[in-house]
Amino acid sequence: MTEASLTFRDLTLGYHSHPAVHHLSGTVARGSLTAVVGSNGSGKSTLMKGIVGVLKPMSGSCTVEQDMRIAYLPQQSELDRSFPARVVDLVSLGLWPKRGLLGRFTGEDRTRVSEALMAVGLGGFEKRSIDTLSGGQLQRALFARVLVQDADIILLDEPFNAIDAKTVADLIALIKRWHGESRTVMVVVHDLELVKEHFPETLLLARKPIAWGSSRDTLRPENLLHARQFHEAWEEGAAWCEEDQLHRHNHSHSHDHDHHHDEPHDHLKKGAA
DSSP states (O other): OOOEEEEEEEEEEEETTEEEEEEEEEEEETTOEEEEEOSTTSSHHHHHHHHHTSSOOSEEEEEEOTTOOEEEEOOGGGSOTTSOOBHHHHHHGGGHHHHOTTOOOOHHHHHHHHHHHHHTTOTTOTTSBGGGSOHHHHHHHHHHHHHHHTOSEEEEESTTTTOOHHHHHHHHHHHHHHHHTTOEEEEEOOOHHHHHHHOSEEEEESSSEEEEEEHHHHTOHHHHHHHHHHHHHSOTTOOOOOOOHHHHHHHOOOOOTTTOSSSTTGGGTTOOO
């Protein structure tokens, strides 16, 4: 039986009464590796914030299974790089969930931070100020922070933006390492070729779920076209979604691996409510 890490039940998320993610239902299996794709403004970052609890649902629910620890890496644009901190300070923030803000770091903690920096190719960078790092170096440091968190669920929001190809390859290798350790990983990605090559599953959003399943099936041209057309037709700042309840029921996404082993996402391939 496949265990769930996350469960969405008719989840709608948004800002100031304007929904950005509509009627998402389904489960994210424990140990799965999922890319979240869609146009700018399609709700990808909003979904990440909803999972981590930064945003509360407008309706429906997002349930994190009991005792699951979450590590969340937001977009670099949301980080204040002017804050006077060293690389070791940034990475050590990943220990806060276990040690608390006032907790004392142990020798073991310092070893973990050092090993994480070595793992991302930043050995010897401990005392460098974060405002001196390149975009790729900063992203490596942020991945090191995720490493020391030792989380069950890892959420990465556009981790490959504005970094060089070598760094992308190294970070993909880390993501695959986490996947190999049976952690649940969800990554917002823009590069669809990267998704096809490295991500087994994909959720395609256009404010509503368009398709969710194997990357090969989800990224079919007809699904991408549907997503683009829906996104372009959407009126920015639209009011609350008023969909027919029966239509929503018939097209909601069960994403149940236990009952749909061969084609678990077939009813989303052509669109969903």
